[in-house]
Amino acid sequence: MTAERIEHRACFGGWQDVYRHTSTVLGCEMTVGVYLPPQAEHGPCPVLYWLSGLTCTEQNFITKAGAQRYAAEHGIILVAPDTSPRGDGVADADSYDLGKGAGFYLNATREPWAKHYRMYDYIADELPEWVQANLPASDVRAISGHSMGGHGALTIALKNPGRYRSVSAFSPIVAPSQVPWGQKAFTAYLGEDPAAWAQYDATALVAEAKERLPMLVDQGGADEFLDNQLRPQLLQAACDAAGHPLELRIQPGYDHSYYFISSFIGEHIAHHAKAMR
Template identity: 60%
Template sequence: MERIEHHASFGGWQEVYQHQSKQLNCTVNFAVYLPPHLKGEKLPVLYWLSGLTCNEQNFITKAAAQKYAAEHQIILVAPDTSPRGEDVANDAAYDLGQGAGFYVDATQQPWADHFRMYSYLTEELPALINSHFPVNGKQSIAGHSMGGHGALIIGLRNPAQYQSISAFAPIVAPTQVPWGQKAFQTYLGADQNTWRNYDAVTLIQQTSQQLPILIDQGQDDPFLEEQLKPQLLQQAAQIQNYPLILNLRSGYDHSYYFIASFIEDHIRFHAQYLK
Protein backbone atom coordinates (compact mmCIF):
# COMPACT_ATOMS: atom_id res chain seq x y z
CA MET A 1 0.00 0.00 0.00
CA GLU A 2 1.56 3.28 -1.14
CA ARG A 3 0.47 6.80 -0.18
CA ILE A 4 0.35 8.94 -3.33
CA GLU A 5 -1.32 12.13 -1.97
CA HIS A 6 -1.09 13.92 1.38
CA HIS A 7 -2.81 17.27 2.02
CA ALA A 8 -3.56 19.19 5.21
CA SER A 9 -7.32 19.79 5.53
CA PHE A 10 -9.33 21.22 8.46
CA GLY A 11 -6.71 20.16 10.97
CA GLY A 12 -6.48 16.64 9.57
CA TRP A 13 -5.10 14.97 6.46
CA GLN A 14 -6.62 14.16 3.11
CA GLU A 15 -4.69 11.25 1.65
CA VAL A 16 -4.90 8.93 -1.35
CA TYR A 17 -3.46 5.43 -1.36
CA GLN A 18 -2.74 2.90 -4.09
CA HIS A 19 -2.55 -0.86 -3.74
CA GLN A 20 -2.76 -4.08 -5.71
CA SER A 21 -6.22 -5.52 -5.19
CA LYS A 22 -6.70 -9.28 -5.11
CA GLN A 23 -10.44 -8.99 -5.67
CA LEU A 24 -10.16 -6.59 -8.61
CA ASN A 25 -6.92 -8.05 -9.98
CA CYS A 26 -5.47 -4.61 -10.70
CA THR A 27 -3.96 -1.54 -9.07
CA VAL A 28 -6.59 0.50 -7.21
CA ASN A 29 -6.74 3.94 -5.58
CA PHE A 30 -8.75 4.90 -2.51
CA ALA A 31 -8.95 8.17 -0.56
CA VAL A 32 -8.87 8.51 3.23
CA TYR A 33 -9.59 11.64 5.25
CA LEU A 34 -8.12 11.46 8.76
CA PRO A 35 -9.66 14.10 11.02
CA PRO A 36 -7.65 15.66 13.86
CA HIS A 37 -7.49 13.27 16.82
CA LEU A 38 -5.40 12.40 19.82
CA LYS A 39 -2.59 9.86 19.62
CA GLY A 40 -4.02 6.43 20.28
CA GLU A 41 -7.62 7.58 19.75
CA LYS A 42 -9.82 5.26 17.66
CA LEU A 43 -12.43 6.69 15.31
CA PRO A 44 -15.47 5.47 13.31
CA VAL A 45 -15.46 5.26 9.51
CA LEU A 46 -17.87 6.51 6.86
CA TYR A 47 -17.46 4.91 3.44
CA TRP A 48 -18.49 7.00 0.43
CA LEU A 49 -19.31 5.41 -2.94
CA SER A 50 -19.33 7.66 -5.99
CA GLY A 51 -21.39 7.55 -9.17
CA LEU A 52 -20.98 6.90 -12.88
CA THR A 53 -17.78 8.28 -14.50
CA CYS A 54 -16.31 9.18 -11.08
CA ASN A 55 -13.22 8.00 -9.23
CA GLU A 56 -11.90 8.64 -5.71
CA GLN A 57 -11.23 12.30 -6.53
CA ASN A 58 -14.76 13.59 -7.10
CA PHE A 59 -15.95 13.35 -3.52
CA ILE A 60 -12.76 14.58 -1.86
CA THR A 61 -12.43 17.64 -4.12
CA LYS A 62 -16.09 18.66 -4.60
CA ALA A 63 -18.24 17.62 -1.63
CA ALA A 64 -16.66 19.84 1.07
CA ALA A 65 -17.06 16.94 3.47
CA GLN A 66 -13.74 17.22 5.32
CA LYS A 67 -14.89 20.15 7.45
CA TYR A 68 -17.80 18.18 8.90
CA ALA A 69 -15.84 14.95 9.24
CA ALA A 70 -13.30 16.90 11.29
CA GLU A 71 -16.05 18.34 13.52
CA HIS A 72 -17.56 14.91 14.19
CA GLN A 73 -14.23 13.02 14.19
CA ILE A 74 -15.18 10.56 11.46
CA ILE A 75 -12.70 8.98 9.04
CA LEU A 76 -13.91 9.24 5.43
CA VAL A 77 -12.98 6.49 2.96
CA ALA A 78 -13.73 7.02 -0.74
CA PRO A 79 -12.79 4.18 -3.13
CA ASP A 80 -12.78 4.24 -6.91
CA THR A 81 -15.96 3.23 -8.74
CA SER A 82 -14.49 0.32 -10.68
CA PRO A 83 -11.31 -1.56 -11.54
CA ARG A 84 -9.08 0.20 -14.06
CA GLY A 85 -6.12 -0.49 -16.34
CA GLU A 86 -5.10 -1.58 -19.81
CA ASP A 87 -5.93 -5.21 -19.03
CA VAL A 88 -9.36 -4.39 -17.56
CA ALA A 89 -12.42 -4.80 -19.80
CA ASN A 90 -14.07 -1.56 -20.85
CA ASP A 91 -16.89 -0.16 -22.96
CA ALA A 92 -17.21 3.05 -24.94
CA ALA A 93 -20.45 3.92 -23.12
CA TYR A 94 -20.18 6.06 -19.97
CA ASP A 95 -22.52 3.77 -18.03
CA LEU A 96 -20.64 0.51 -18.50
CA GLY A 97 -17.09 -0.67 -17.88
CA GLN A 98 -14.37 1.39 -16.23
CA GLY A 99 -15.95 4.09 -14.08
CA ALA A 100 -19.21 2.13 -13.94
CA GLY A 101 -18.71 -0.93 -11.74
CA PHE A 102 -22.22 -0.77 -10.21
CA TYR A 103 -20.83 -2.34 -7.01
CA VAL A 104 -21.61 -5.92 -8.09
CA ASP A 105 -19.51 -9.07 -8.46
CA ALA A 106 -19.67 -9.75 -12.19
CA THR A 107 -20.22 -13.34 -13.30
CA GLN A 108 -20.02 -12.81 -17.08
CA GLN A 109 -16.91 -12.54 -19.23
CA PRO A 110 -14.93 -10.44 -19.99
CA TRP A 111 -15.99 -8.69 -16.75
CA ALA A 112 -15.75 -11.42 -14.12
CA ASP A 113 -11.94 -11.34 -13.86
CA HIS A 114 -11.88 -7.77 -12.51
CA PHE A 115 -15.36 -6.37 -11.77
CA ARG A 116 -15.81 -7.55 -8.18
CA MET A 117 -16.57 -4.26 -6.48
CA TYR A 118 -19.04 -5.80 -4.04
CA SER A 119 -16.46 -8.16 -2.55
CA TYR A 120 -13.77 -5.49 -2.69
CA LEU A 121 -15.90 -3.12 -0.61
CA THR A 122 -17.30 -5.64 1.85
CA GLU A 123 -14.11 -7.64 2.42
CA GLU A 124 -10.80 -6.39 1.03
CA LEU A 125 -10.99 -2.62 1.53
CA PRO A 126 -12.39 -2.76 5.11
CA ALA A 127 -9.60 -5.20 6.03
CA LEU A 128 -7.03 -2.69 4.75
CA ILE A 129 -8.65 0.21 6.58
CA ASN A 130 -8.96 -1.75 9.82
CA SER A 131 -5.32 -2.82 9.75
CA HIS A 132 -3.71 0.50 8.74
CA PHE A 133 -5.81 3.26 10.31
CA PRO A 134 -6.99 4.21 13.83
CA VAL A 135 -10.52 2.79 13.61
CA ASN A 136 -12.83 1.69 16.43
CA GLY A 137 -14.87 -0.90 14.52
CA LYS A 138 -17.95 1.24 13.86
CA GLN A 139 -18.75 2.08 10.25
CA SER A 140 -21.50 3.51 8.08
CA ILE A 141 -21.89 3.83 4.33
CA ALA A 142 -23.10 6.54 1.93
CA GLY A 143 -23.03 7.32 -1.78
CA HIS A 144 -24.33 9.20 -4.80
CA SER A 145 -26.33 7.92 -7.78
CA MET A 146 -24.74 4.59 -8.78
CA GLY A 147 -22.84 4.89 -5.50
CA GLY A 148 -26.09 5.49 -3.65
CA HIS A 149 -27.27 2.19 -5.10
CA GLY A 150 -24.02 0.64 -3.86
CA ALA A 151 -24.40 2.05 -0.36
CA LEU A 152 -27.99 0.83 -0.10
CA ILE A 153 -27.38 -2.71 -1.29
CA ILE A 154 -24.17 -3.17 0.71
CA GLY A 155 -25.77 -1.84 3.88
CA LEU A 156 -28.99 -3.81 3.43
CA ARG A 157 -27.14 -7.05 2.71
CA ASN A 158 -24.69 -6.61 5.59
CA PRO A 159 -26.62 -4.88 8.39
CA ALA A 160 -24.36 -6.26 11.12
CA GLN A 161 -21.38 -4.42 9.62
CA TYR A 162 -22.88 -0.92 9.46
CA GLN A 163 -24.61 1.54 11.77
CA SER A 164 -26.45 3.61 9.12
CA ILE A 165 -26.90 4.24 5.39
CA SER A 166 -27.39 7.43 3.39
CA ALA A 167 -27.55 8.38 -0.26
CA PHE A 168 -27.89 11.29 -2.64
CA ALA A 169 -30.06 10.60 -5.71
CA PRO A 170 -29.58 6.82 -5.56
CA ILE A 171 -30.62 4.25 -8.15
CA VAL A 172 -33.00 2.43 -5.81
CA ALA A 173 -34.54 -0.12 -8.22
CA PRO A 174 -31.85 -1.01 -10.79
CA THR A 175 -33.83 -4.03 -12.01
CA GLN A 176 -36.58 -1.64 -13.13
CA VAL A 177 -34.59 1.18 -14.82
CA PRO A 178 -32.38 1.38 -17.94
CA TRP A 179 -29.07 2.06 -16.15
CA GLY A 180 -29.43 -0.99 -13.93
CA GLN A 181 -30.92 -3.29 -16.54
CA LYS A 182 -28.07 -2.58 -18.95
CA ALA A 183 -25.39 -3.09 -16.31
CA PHE A 184 -26.94 -6.20 -14.76
CA GLN A 185 -27.53 -7.88 -18.14
CA THR A 186 -23.87 -7.25 -18.99
CA TYR A 187 -22.23 -8.08 -15.66
CA LEU A 188 -24.62 -10.73 -14.29
CA GLY A 189 -26.22 -12.31 -17.35
CA ALA A 190 -29.81 -13.01 -18.35
CA ASP A 191 -31.01 -14.68 -15.12
CA GLN A 192 -32.89 -11.85 -13.46
CA ASN A 193 -33.10 -13.75 -10.17
CA THR A 194 -29.41 -12.90 -9.67
CA TRP A 195 -30.17 -9.22 -10.27
CA ARG A 196 -32.44 -9.10 -7.24
CA ASN A 197 -29.45 -9.54 -4.91
CA TYR A 198 -28.35 -6.05 -5.96
CA ASP A 199 -31.71 -4.26 -5.92
CA ALA A 200 -32.47 -2.09 -2.86
CA VAL A 201 -36.25 -2.28 -3.26
CA THR A 202 -36.11 -6.08 -3.26
CA LEU A 203 -33.66 -6.17 -0.36
CA ILE A 204 -35.67 -3.83 1.85
CA GLN A 205 -38.66 -6.14 1.37
CA GLN A 206 -36.64 -9.13 2.56
CA THR A 207 -34.45 -7.86 5.39
CA SER A 208 -35.24 -8.65 8.99
CA GLN A 209 -32.61 -6.32 10.51
CA GLN A 210 -33.15 -2.60 9.98
CA LEU A 211 -30.63 0.21 9.65
CA PRO A 212 -31.62 3.91 9.59
CA ILE A 213 -31.56 5.28 6.05
CA LEU A 214 -31.41 8.92 4.89
CA ILE A 215 -31.95 9.86 1.24
CA ASP A 216 -31.80 13.29 -0.37
CA GLN A 217 -33.17 13.70 -3.90
CA GLY A 218 -33.16 16.85 -6.02
CA GLN A 219 -36.48 17.54 -7.69
CA ASP A 220 -34.77 19.13 -10.71
CA ASP A 221 -32.60 16.05 -11.25
CA PRO A 222 -32.77 15.15 -14.97
CA PHE A 223 -32.55 11.44 -14.13
CA LEU A 224 -35.30 11.47 -11.50
CA GLU A 225 -38.22 10.02 -13.44
CA GLU A 226 -36.46 7.52 -15.71
CA GLN A 227 -33.53 6.21 -13.68
CA LEU A 228 -33.89 6.99 -9.96
CA LYS A 229 -37.54 6.55 -8.87
CA PRO A 230 -37.04 7.07 -5.10
CA GLN A 231 -40.77 6.61 -4.52
CA LEU A 232 -40.33 2.87 -5.18
CA LEU A 233 -38.01 2.53 -2.19
CA GLN A 234 -40.19 4.79 -0.08
CA GLN A 235 -43.24 2.64 -0.82
CA ALA A 236 -41.37 -0.57 0.02
CA ALA A 237 -40.09 0.97 3.27
CA GLN A 238 -43.59 2.06 4.31
CA ILE A 239 -44.93 -1.46 3.79
CA GLN A 240 -42.09 -2.93 5.87
CA ASN A 241 -42.24 -0.16 8.48
CA TYR A 242 -38.57 0.47 7.68
CA PRO A 243 -36.88 3.63 9.11
CA LEU A 244 -36.34 5.62 5.91
CA ILE A 245 -36.15 9.42 5.60
CA LEU A 246 -36.60 10.76 2.05
CA ASN A 247 -36.03 14.49 1.51
CA LEU A 248 -37.12 15.93 -1.84
CA ARG A 249 -35.12 19.10 -2.46
CA SER A 250 -36.74 21.72 -4.69
CA GLY A 251 -34.46 23.24 -7.32
CA TYR A 252 -31.55 20.85 -6.85
CA ASP A 253 -30.13 18.68 -9.63
CA HIS A 254 -27.80 15.63 -9.79
CA SER A 255 -24.52 17.49 -9.34
CA TYR A 256 -21.97 17.94 -6.56
CA TYR A 257 -23.47 21.39 -5.94
CA PHE A 258 -26.40 19.40 -4.53
CA ILE A 259 -24.15 17.07 -2.53
CA ALA A 260 -22.10 19.93 -1.07
CA SER A 261 -25.31 21.67 -0.01
CA PHE A 262 -26.48 18.78 2.19
CA ILE A 263 -23.36 16.74 3.03
CA GLU A 264 -23.30 18.30 6.51
CA ASP A 265 -26.75 16.85 7.17
CA HIS A 266 -25.59 13.41 6.10
CA ILE A 267 -22.44 13.41 8.19
CA ARG A 268 -24.43 14.62 11.20
CA PHE A 269 -26.97 11.84 10.55
CA HIS A 270 -24.27 9.19 10.56
CA ALA A 271 -22.47 10.72 13.55
CA GLN A 272 -25.40 10.03 15.86
CA TYR A 273 -25.20 6.30 15.06
CA LEU A 274 -21.39 6.09 15.01
CA LYS A 275 -20.94 7.37 18.58
Protein backbone atom coordinates (compact mmCIF):
# COMPACT_ATOMS: atom_id res chain seq x y z
CA MET A 1 0.00 0.00 0.00
CA THR A 2 1.77 3.09 -1.24
CA ALA A 3 0.80 6.68 -0.62
CA GLU A 4 1.35 10.20 -1.94
CA ARG A 5 2.75 12.76 0.48
CA ILE A 6 0.77 15.98 -0.06
CA GLU A 7 2.05 18.09 2.87
CA HIS A 8 5.55 18.21 4.41
CA ARG A 9 6.45 20.76 7.07
CA ALA A 10 9.29 20.95 9.60
CA CYS A 11 7.94 20.90 13.16
CA PHE A 12 9.78 20.58 16.51
CA GLY A 13 12.76 18.93 14.87
CA GLY A 14 10.59 16.43 13.02
CA TRP A 15 8.10 16.53 10.17
CA GLN A 16 4.35 17.11 10.03
CA ASP A 17 3.18 15.35 6.89
CA VAL A 18 -0.16 14.55 5.29
CA TYR A 19 -0.53 11.54 3.01
CA ARG A 20 -3.19 10.48 0.54
CA HIS A 21 -3.71 6.78 -0.04
CA THR A 22 -6.29 4.44 -1.52
CA SER A 23 -8.31 2.50 1.04
CA THR A 24 -9.53 -0.87 -0.19
CA VAL A 25 -11.70 -1.25 2.90
CA LEU A 26 -13.49 2.08 2.42
CA GLY A 27 -13.41 2.11 -1.36
CA CYS A 28 -12.12 5.67 -1.64
CA GLU A 29 -9.10 7.92 -1.27
CA MET A 30 -8.22 8.81 2.33
CA THR A 31 -5.98 11.45 3.87
CA VAL A 32 -4.02 10.93 7.07
CA GLY A 33 -1.84 13.26 9.11
CA VAL A 34 1.51 11.85 10.24
CA TYR A 35 3.95 13.49 12.62
CA LEU A 36 7.43 11.98 12.53
CA PRO A 37 9.50 12.99 15.58
CA PRO A 38 13.23 13.62 15.19
CA GLN A 39 13.96 10.19 16.72
CA ALA A 40 12.37 8.55 13.65
CA GLU A 41 15.49 9.39 11.65
CA HIS A 42 17.43 6.90 13.77
CA GLY A 43 15.04 3.94 13.98
CA PRO A 44 11.47 2.76 14.44
CA CYS A 45 9.28 4.67 16.92
CA PRO A 46 6.04 3.74 18.71
CA VAL A 47 2.78 5.05 17.24
CA LEU A 48 -0.09 6.94 18.86
CA TYR A 49 -3.28 6.89 16.78
CA TRP A 50 -5.57 9.89 17.22
CA LEU A 51 -9.25 9.70 16.22
CA SER A 52 -11.04 13.01 15.76
CA GLY A 53 -14.67 13.94 16.37
CA LEU A 54 -17.73 14.94 14.41
CA THR A 55 -17.19 17.22 11.38
CA CYS A 56 -13.38 16.90 11.60
CA THR A 57 -10.77 15.89 9.04
CA GLU A 58 -7.15 15.04 9.77
CA GLN A 59 -6.44 18.78 9.87
CA ASN A 60 -8.17 19.64 13.15
CA PHE A 61 -5.81 17.69 15.36
CA ILE A 62 -2.57 18.45 13.55
CA THR A 63 -3.23 22.22 13.45
CA LYS A 64 -4.97 22.84 16.81
CA ALA A 65 -3.87 20.31 19.44
CA GLY A 66 -0.22 21.30 19.77
CA ALA A 67 0.67 17.63 20.14
CA GLN A 68 3.83 17.64 18.02
CA ARG A 69 5.91 19.28 20.75
CA TYR A 70 5.19 16.44 23.17
CA ALA A 71 5.52 13.73 20.54
CA ALA A 72 8.97 15.09 19.73
CA GLU A 73 9.96 14.99 23.42
CA HIS A 74 8.88 11.36 23.80
CA GLY A 75 9.83 10.06 20.35
CA ILE A 76 6.30 9.08 19.31
CA ILE A 77 4.83 9.00 15.81
CA LEU A 78 1.35 10.58 15.66
CA VAL A 79 -1.11 9.17 13.12
CA ALA A 80 -4.33 11.17 12.69
CA PRO A 81 -6.70 9.85 10.01
CA ASP A 82 -9.84 11.42 8.60
CA THR A 83 -13.15 10.66 10.36
CA SER A 84 -15.07 9.07 7.49
CA PRO A 85 -14.84 7.95 3.89
CA ARG A 86 -14.94 10.78 1.35
CA GLY A 87 -15.63 11.22 -2.34
CA ASP A 88 -18.43 11.79 -4.84
CA GLY A 89 -19.66 8.21 -4.66
CA VAL A 90 -19.81 8.08 -0.86
CA ALA A 91 -23.23 8.32 0.78
CA ASP A 92 -23.90 11.45 2.83
CA ALA A 93 -26.68 13.09 4.82
CA ASP A 94 -27.83 16.67 5.26
CA SER A 95 -26.65 16.60 8.86
CA TYR A 96 -23.38 17.22 10.69
CA ASP A 97 -23.76 14.08 12.83
CA LEU A 98 -24.38 11.51 10.09
CA GLY A 99 -22.53 10.69 6.87
CA LYS A 100 -19.29 12.37 5.82
CA GLY A 101 -17.36 13.56 8.85
CA ALA A 102 -19.38 11.25 11.09
CA GLY A 103 -18.17 7.70 10.49
CA PHE A 104 -18.46 6.72 14.19
CA TYR A 105 -15.62 4.19 13.80
CA LEU A 106 -17.92 1.25 13.10
CA ASN A 107 -18.71 -1.07 10.19
CA ALA A 108 -22.08 -0.07 8.79
CA THR A 109 -24.43 -2.88 7.82
CA ARG A 110 -27.35 -0.90 6.37
CA GLU A 111 -27.64 0.75 2.98
CA PRO A 112 -26.65 3.20 1.67
CA TRP A 113 -23.85 3.23 4.24
CA ALA A 114 -22.53 -0.34 4.17
CA LYS A 115 -20.49 0.02 0.97
CA HIS A 116 -18.07 2.66 2.28
CA TYR A 117 -18.65 3.24 6.00
CA ARG A 118 -16.28 0.64 7.45
CA MET A 119 -14.17 2.88 9.65
CA TYR A 120 -13.71 0.20 12.29
CA ASP A 121 -11.89 -2.10 9.86
CA TYR A 122 -9.95 0.85 8.49
CA ILE A 123 -8.67 2.03 11.88
CA ALA A 124 -8.16 -1.38 13.46
CA ASP A 125 -6.56 -3.18 10.52
CA GLU A 126 -5.93 -1.40 7.22
CA LEU A 127 -4.41 1.83 8.55
CA PRO A 128 -1.91 0.05 10.86
CA GLU A 129 -0.86 -2.11 7.91
CA TRP A 130 -0.27 1.04 5.88
CA VAL A 131 1.69 2.58 8.76
CA GLN A 132 3.93 -0.47 9.10
CA ALA A 133 4.57 -0.56 5.35
CA ASN A 134 5.30 3.14 4.86
CA LEU A 135 6.58 4.69 8.11
CA PRO A 136 9.54 4.07 10.46
CA ALA A 137 7.11 2.60 13.00
CA SER A 138 7.62 -0.11 15.58
CA ASP A 139 4.84 -2.55 16.44
CA VAL A 140 4.17 -0.71 19.74
CA ARG A 141 1.01 1.38 19.59
CA ALA A 142 -1.56 3.30 21.63
CA ILE A 143 -4.82 5.04 20.74
CA SER A 144 -6.62 8.23 21.74
CA GLY A 145 -9.36 10.53 20.48
CA HIS A 146 -11.92 13.25 21.09
CA SER A 147 -15.72 13.06 21.34
CA MET A 148 -16.83 10.67 18.54
CA GLY A 149 -13.13 9.81 18.25
CA GLY A 150 -12.93 9.18 21.99
CA HIS A 151 -15.75 6.68 21.52
CA GLY A 152 -13.76 5.14 18.68
CA ALA A 153 -10.55 4.92 20.70
CA LEU A 154 -12.23 3.30 23.68
CA THR A 155 -14.23 0.75 21.68
CA ILE A 156 -11.40 -0.21 19.32
CA ALA A 157 -9.02 -0.70 22.25
CA LEU A 158 -11.57 -2.76 24.18
CA LYS A 159 -12.35 -4.94 21.13
CA ASN A 160 -8.69 -5.69 20.37
CA PRO A 161 -6.95 -6.98 23.51
CA GLY A 162 -3.19 -7.04 23.16
CA ARG A 163 -3.20 -4.57 20.26
CA TYR A 164 -2.59 -1.34 22.18
CA ARG A 165 -0.46 -0.49 25.21
CA SER A 166 -2.82 2.23 26.43
CA VAL A 167 -5.94 4.22 25.59
CA SER A 168 -7.12 7.72 26.43
CA ALA A 169 -9.93 10.05 25.42
CA PHE A 170 -11.12 13.63 25.65
CA SER A 171 -14.86 14.16 26.10
CA PRO A 172 -15.74 10.72 24.68
CA ILE A 173 -19.22 9.54 23.76
CA VAL A 174 -18.95 6.71 26.29
CA ALA A 175 -22.46 5.27 25.93
CA PRO A 176 -23.64 5.95 22.37
CA SER A 177 -26.56 3.54 22.77
CA GLN A 178 -28.00 5.87 25.42
CA VAL A 179 -27.50 9.34 23.90
CA PRO A 180 -28.92 11.14 20.84
CA TRP A 181 -25.71 11.28 18.78
CA GLY A 182 -25.14 7.55 19.06
CA GLN A 183 -28.77 6.53 18.72
CA LYS A 184 -29.13 8.48 15.47
CA ALA A 185 -25.91 7.11 13.97
CA PHE A 186 -26.40 3.53 15.18
CA THR A 187 -29.97 3.37 13.84
CA ALA A 188 -28.83 4.63 10.43
CA TYR A 189 -25.66 2.55 10.16
CA LEU A 190 -26.61 -0.61 12.06
CA GLY A 191 -30.41 -0.81 12.29
CA GLU A 192 -32.57 -1.27 15.36
CA ASP A 193 -30.91 -4.33 16.96
CA PRO A 194 -29.53 -3.46 20.44
CA ALA A 195 -26.99 -6.29 20.15
CA ALA A 196 -25.48 -4.63 17.09
CA TRP A 197 -25.23 -1.36 19.00
CA ALA A 198 -23.59 -2.98 22.03
CA GLN A 199 -20.55 -4.10 20.04
CA TYR A 200 -19.64 -0.42 19.55
CA ASP A 201 -20.57 0.86 23.03
CA ALA A 202 -17.72 1.26 25.54
CA THR A 203 -20.01 0.89 28.55
CA ALA A 204 -21.15 -2.50 27.23
CA LEU A 205 -17.71 -3.66 26.06
CA VAL A 206 -15.94 -2.91 29.34
CA ALA A 207 -18.04 -5.55 31.09
CA GLU A 208 -16.41 -8.24 28.93
CA ALA A 209 -12.93 -6.71 28.62
CA LYS A 210 -10.21 -9.38 28.51
CA GLU A 211 -7.40 -7.05 29.58
CA ARG A 212 -7.03 -4.11 31.93
CA LEU A 213 -5.62 -1.48 29.63
CA PRO A 214 -4.51 1.82 31.22
CA MET A 215 -7.46 4.14 30.53
CA LEU A 216 -7.35 7.93 30.97
CA VAL A 217 -10.40 10.10 30.26
CA ASP A 218 -10.49 13.90 30.53
CA GLN A 219 -13.86 15.68 30.46
CA GLY A 220 -14.45 19.42 30.56
CA GLY A 221 -16.77 20.43 33.36
CA ALA A 222 -18.26 23.26 31.26
CA ASP A 223 -18.72 21.11 28.15
CA GLU A 224 -22.00 22.05 26.46
CA PHE A 225 -22.59 18.39 25.55
CA LEU A 226 -21.74 16.93 28.96
CA ASP A 227 -25.18 16.02 30.30
CA ASN A 228 -26.98 15.22 27.05
CA GLN A 229 -24.42 13.46 24.84
CA LEU A 230 -21.32 12.46 26.84
CA ARG A 231 -22.35 11.34 30.34
CA PRO A 232 -18.95 10.08 31.56
CA GLN A 233 -20.51 8.84 34.79
CA LEU A 234 -21.94 5.93 32.78
CA LEU A 235 -18.42 4.77 31.90
CA GLN A 236 -17.34 5.18 35.53
CA ALA A 237 -20.24 3.03 36.67
CA ALA A 238 -19.50 0.36 34.06
CA CYS A 239 -15.81 0.28 34.99
CA ASP A 240 -16.63 0.10 38.71
CA ALA A 241 -19.01 -2.81 38.09
CA ALA A 242 -16.45 -4.67 35.98
CA GLY A 243 -13.45 -3.88 38.17
CA HIS A 244 -11.81 -2.11 35.23
CA PRO A 245 -9.33 0.69 36.06
CA LEU A 246 -10.31 4.16 34.87
CA GLU A 247 -8.79 7.54 35.59
CA LEU A 248 -11.67 9.94 34.91
CA ARG A 249 -10.81 13.60 35.41
CA ILE A 250 -13.44 16.33 35.28
CA GLN A 251 -11.61 19.54 34.42
CA PRO A 252 -13.53 22.58 35.77
CA GLY A 253 -14.23 25.41 33.33
CA TYR A 254 -13.18 23.61 30.14
CA ASP A 255 -15.54 23.13 27.19
CA HIS A 256 -15.63 20.73 24.21
CA SER A 257 -13.10 22.60 22.07
CA TYR A 258 -9.46 22.19 21.10
CA TYR A 259 -8.60 24.78 23.75
CA PHE A 260 -9.41 21.97 26.17
CA ILE A 261 -7.50 19.33 24.21
CA SER A 262 -4.41 21.50 23.81
CA SER A 263 -4.38 22.18 27.56
CA PHE A 264 -4.01 18.50 28.48
CA ILE A 265 -2.62 16.76 25.39
CA GLY A 266 0.87 16.77 26.89
CA GLU A 267 -0.36 14.75 29.86
CA HIS A 268 -2.10 12.28 27.56
CA ILE A 269 1.00 11.79 25.44
CA ALA A 270 3.04 11.25 28.62
CA HIS A 271 0.44 8.66 29.73
CA HIS A 272 0.93 6.78 26.47
CA ALA A 273 4.70 7.21 26.42
CA LYS A 274 4.95 5.56 29.85
CA ALA A 275 2.84 2.61 28.69
CA MET A 276 4.77 2.23 25.41
CA ARG A 277 8.26 2.12 26.94
